[in-house]
Amino acid sequence: MKEKETEALTKKLIELVERLGDLEIENVEIKAEELTLILQPVIGAMVQAPQLLPKVEEKALETLLKAEFSPPIEAYPGEVVEVRIGATKSDGGSRRKVVKIGGEKTMPFYSFELLNPNRPAFTMDVFDMPITLAKSVMQHFEDVMQDPADWAKKCVEDFGADIVSLNLVSTDPTIKDVSPKDAAKTVEKVLQAVDAPLVIGGSGNKVKDPLMLEAAAEVASGERCVLNSANVDNDYKRIVSAAKRYGHVVVAFTPMDINNQKKLNRLLLDEGLPKEQIIMDPTTAALGYGLDYTISLMERIKLSGLLGDSDLQMPILSPSSNAWGAREAWMKSEEFGPKEYRGPLWETVTAITTMMAGGDLFMLSHPATVRVLKGLVESLYEEVDVEHVYKPSKKIQDWITDIGV
Amino acid sequence: MPEKASLLSIYSYLPQTNCGECGEPNCMVFVSKLLERKANPEDCPPLKKPKYKEQMAKLVELLVPPIREVKIGVGEDVVKIGGKEVMYRHELTYHNPTAIAIDVSDLMDDGKIVERCRAVEAFSLVRIGERLRLNMIAVRCASKDPDRFSYVTSLVARSCKLPLILCSFDPKSLRAALEGGQVANRRPLLYAATEENWREVSELAKQYNCPVAVFALNLGSVKSLTKTLKARGIQDMIIDFGTHTEGGLLKESVNNSVMVRRVAVQRGDKDMGYPIMFIPAMVWMGEEVDPVTTSYKEAYIASLFLNRYADLIITHTMEVWSLLPVITLRQNIYTDPRKPVSVDSGLRTIGSPHEKSPVLLTTNFSLTYYTVANDLESAGIDCYLVVLNTEGLAVEVSVAGGQFHPSDIKDIFSSVNMEEKVKHRKLIIPGLAARLKGDIEDSTNWEVIVGPRDSSQIKGFLSKYWG
Ligand code: SF4
Numbered sequence: 001m002k003e004k005e006t007e008a009l010t011k012k013l014i015e016l017v018e019r020l021g022d023l024e025i026e027n028v029e030i031k032a033e034e035l036t037l038i039l040q041p042v043i044g045a046m047v048q049a050p051q052l053l054p055k056v057e058e059k060a061l062e063t064l065l066k067a068e069f070s071p072p073i074e075a076y077p078g079e080v081v082e083v084r085i086g087a088t089k090s091d092g093g094s095r096r097k098v099v100k101i102g103g104e105k106t107m108p109f110y111s112f113e114l115l116n117p118n119r120p121a122f123t124m125d126v127f128d129m130p131i132t133l134a135k136s137v138m139q140h141f142e143d144v145m146q147d148p149a150d151w152a153k154k155c156v157e158d159f160g161a162d163i164v165s166l167n168l169v170s171t172d173p174t175i176k177d178v179s180p181k182d183a184a185k186t187v188e189k190v191l192q193a194v195d196a197p198l199v200i201g202g203s204g205n206k207v208k209d210p211l212m213l214e215a216a217a218e219v220a221s222g223e224r225c226v227l228n229s230a231n232v233d234n235d236y237k238r239i240v241s242a243a244k245r246y247g248h249v250v251v252a253f254t255p256m257d258i259n260n261q262k263k264l265n266r267l268l269l270d271e272g273l274p275k276e277q278i279i280m281d282p283t284t285a286a287l288g289y290g291l292d293y294t295i296s297l298m299e300r301i302k303l304s305g306l307l308g309d310s311d312l313q314m315p316i317l318s319p320s321s322n323a324w325g326a327r328e329a330w331m332k333s334e335e336f337g338p339k340e341y342r343g344p345l346w347e348t349v350t351a352i353t354t355m356m357a358g359g360d361l362f363m364l365s366h367p368a369t370v371r372v373l374k375g376l377v378e379s380l381y382e383e384v385d386v387e388h389v390y391k392p393s394k395k396i397q398d399w400i401t402d403i404g405v
Numbered sequence: 406m407p408e409k410a411s412l413l414s415i416y417s418y419l420p421q422t423n424c425g426e427c428g429e430p431n432c433m434v435f436v437s438k439l440l441e442r443k444a445n446p447e448d449c450p451p452l453k454k455p456k457y458k459e460q461m462a463k464l465v466e467l468l469v470p471p472i473r474e475v476k477i478g479v480g481e482d483v484v485k486i487g488g489k490e491v492m493y494r495h496e497l498t499y500h501n502p503t504a505i506a507i508d509v510s511d512l513m514d515d516g517k518i519v520e521r522c523r524a525v526e527a528f529s530l531v532r533i534g535e536r537l538r539l540n541m542i543a544v545r546c547a548s549k550d551p552d553r554f555s556y557v558t559s560l561v562a563r564s565c566k567l568p569l570i571l572c573s574f575d576p577k578s579l580r581a582a583l584e585g586g587q588v589a590n591r592r593p594l595l596y597a598a599t600e601e602n603w604r605e606v607s608e609l610a611k612q613y614n615c616p617v618a619v620f621a622l623n624l625g626s627v628k629s630l631t632k633t634l635k636a637r638g639i640q641d642m643i644i645d646f647g648t649h650t651e652g653g654l655l656k657e658s659v660n661n662s663v664m665v666r667r668v669a670v671q672r673g674d675k676d677m678g679y680p681i682m683f684i685p686a687m688v689w690m691g692e693e694v695d696p697v698t699t700s701y702k703e704a705y706i707a708s709l710f711l712n713r714y715a716d717l718i719i720t721h722t723m724e725v726w727s728l729l730p731v732i733t734l735r736q737n738i739y740t741d742p743r744k745p746v747s748v749d750s751g752l753r754t755i756g757s758p759h760e761k762s763p764v765l766l767t768t769n770f771s772l773t774y775y776t777v778a779n780d781l782e783s784a785g786i787d788c789y790l791v792v793l794n795t796e797g798l799a800v801e802v803s804v805a806g807g808q809f810h811p812s813d814i815k816d817i818f819s820s821v822n823m824e825e826k827v828k829h830r831k832l833i834i835p836g837l838a839a840r841l842k843g844d845i846e847d848s849t850n851w852e853v854i855v856g857p858r859d860s861s862q863i864k865g866f867l868s869k870y871w872g
Contacts (some may be wrong), residue, residue: 327861335530
């Protein structure tokens with residue numbers, strides 16, 4: 001009954017707001033959209049507030065009052081599409097397995113509603129030339145930095161990466177200006193070295209990237225790689241057409257704006273690229289350097305998709321290794337303590353945060369982060385039998401006495 | 406009631422005189438401030454007159470947040486938690502940041518206890534102009550000895566001014582601490598009332614007017630407890646449904662948090678409308694714990710729950726490298742999501758620059774700008790800082806995304822007569838914008854020097870490259 005009332009009420013208010021349009025009050029302008037946002041919580045409060053403290057005589061109750069708790073399940077009209085990365089022999093590729101991401105039917109880890117079908121996946125960064133990395137990352141890769149194939153192998157075999165993210169930075173005209181053709185050879189080499197799927201990334205040069213990604217797409221034909229990235233500043237049409245022709249997935253990158261993300265998605269869809277071949281990268285800022293924007297951006301995108309906005313129903317890529325851009329991750333500092341621990345933890349916390357906000361695929365640099373995140377996902381997906389859970393766990397109750405000094 | 410529930414219904418409770426005493430031009434603006442929680446009904450002076458008594462009461466009731474705001478402690482250091490009204494931070498700024506309590510065991514030596522309390526109280530880090538602190542001390546009755554607990558809680562109270570949490574499931578220990586005389590008047594949080602001890606603990610909470618945590622592993626039992634305690638006249642409660650830190654049980658803790666918050670915020674379940682606490686310190690249980698991996702784990706478990714409605718956490722480590730990411734995340738989560746992302750573009754002066762001073766470039770993303778400006782100021786560098794409009798994006802993102810327009814630099818130069826301000830023609834650009842060196846040189850005709858990737862290194866860089 002109460003829910004119905006709330007629902008009707010919300011509807012009415014939103015209608016009212018829409019009818020009023022943008023409200024202009026002296027000195028304040030409230031956009032209809034904002035007003036809806038501001039009002040929602042208030043509506044909640046309005047409906048719920050009138051329950052004053054029950055005027056029960058305060059008495060020494062002898063027994064506990066009984067109460068039931070039932071999980072508040074909600075239904076969402078929309079869902080996120082599932083994107084398959086990598087192709088096995090039967091699909092015309094040579095990868096050992098396909099990594100599936102997305103497909104969410106509820107918000108991240110709301111598993112009391114249902115367990116979303118695909119676990120978050122983790123890709124590790126590999127570069128096609130030795131580059132400057134934070135010392136605590138570098139120490140794990142020093143022996144393989146000369147060869148992207150070895151580097152990729154180490155990520156998969158030693159550190160458990162699901163996917164390898166090969167960044168062809170040497171193609172940048174201001175770095176080595178390696179030709180698209182030569183870059184494509186590196187892609188071939190890495191495809192032969194590992195049987196995990198690949199994300200192929202450019203240097204960020206808007207002229208060169210589309211050419212390079214096109215060449216890479218061709219040599220990797222049928223492998224269902226992820227081309228990173230198409231954006232409004234580069235020749236995204238070229239990238240999309242290569243992805244369609246050779247069967248790859250495209251990252252749609254926008255800098256921190258849900259509306260721009262939506263527009264770009266629309267552009268790619270209009271080029272005939274199916275939703276199942278698009279992953280969004282709405283920008284992951286580092287912990288302490290704008291991560292707050294990323295949290296809200298991802299939550300809004302995920303919610304919009306679940307509520308039925310079909311232009312925002314693609315899985316989300318979170319390049320959490322951006323955390324290493326934060327000085328707290330790499331700077332030597334007496335005050336902050338050893339950077340060997342602080343660095344990976346900075347990346348770990350950045351990644352956990354975007355995972356809880358709705359990320360599906362994570363780019364990471366440090367092996368410790370991959371290990372921790374995989375472990376967490378394992379826990380968050382583990383089936384537990386409810387009887388066992390709710391038997392008062394002795395362990396938890398003993399924390400007061402069982403933590404050391 | 407339903408048809409009145411609108412912006413106008415709130416307005417209807419106001420005096421509607423547009424007198425301006427609240428500091429707003431009219432009542433409608435005041436309504437919008439109320440909606441954004443930037444004002445309280447008491448800020449309208451006429452509403453406090455006797456004739457509006459009833460309207461005031463209705464308005465207050467209308468604006469009660471679904472999650473009760475609970476205060477722990479007294480005076481300046483009081484900790485306020487809860488008061489939440491939404492599920493997602495983009496809906497309305499979260500306020501009352503998660504309180505962080507550090508544990509103290511009553512089995513520690515007296516000297517160590519005093520030292521630890523002082524360290525917690527003194528802990529302070531400044532990030533983007535904000536002082537970040539630890540907020541409370543949680544005293545654990547590990548000795549199981551009421552006398553020792555009473556002694557130690559008094560010692561803690563004497564050693565620091567922070568609000569306290571008294572942790573014991575044994576009502577005798579809690580009572581001993583409260584009767585000790587130094588703790589009760591500080592309004593500590595009593596941890597915890599359970600299905601076993603609720604009679605005695607709720608009695609103590611009433612007698613000493615203290616907030617109380619309820620602990621049960623089953624949400625039905627949690628609700629039973631809050632309901633019962635409320636019926637006994639207790640209002641300030643905090644919910645603990647167990648902090649599981651591993652295996653499938655961790656999933657249950659995450660689920661419980663969302664469910665509790667959802668029934669309270671969206672379904673009007675007042676019995677669950679209380680702040681939620683987590684105890685990441687749990688990871689330290691057991692005999693042989695490795696200090697490094699455990700500090701690491703404590704930080705990410707805390708972070709996980711900060712992302713799932715933690716209003717209060719109890720942690721153990723005092724390692725700054727482990728605490729820093731957690732308090733930084735707290736700062737991020739509690740930042741107003743609607744605050745401007747950018748500062749004005751144009752030219753700034755740092756210190757007192759002259760015609761030979763360096764000219765540096767940064768973007769108008771507020772975080773980038775404040776970080777750079779702060780680094781330059783604290784290094785005592787006199788210089789000009791050109792702030793480029795990159796639509797509020799950081800250097801790396803704007804270079805990649807095409808919002809970093811070299812031609813805009815030239816426009817700024819000509820609008821402020823840059824070429825008259827300095828004799829040289831050298832511009833230092835961020836290391837992360839190195840790729841645009843040629844473009845900037847072409848459009849400005851200045852020599853471009855690629856600076857460090859992080860502004861913390863500017864001082865060293867300048868002394869090397871700027872005579
Ligand atoms: S003080 Fe009250 S009555 Fe006067 S303008 Fe403000 S809200 Fe209206």
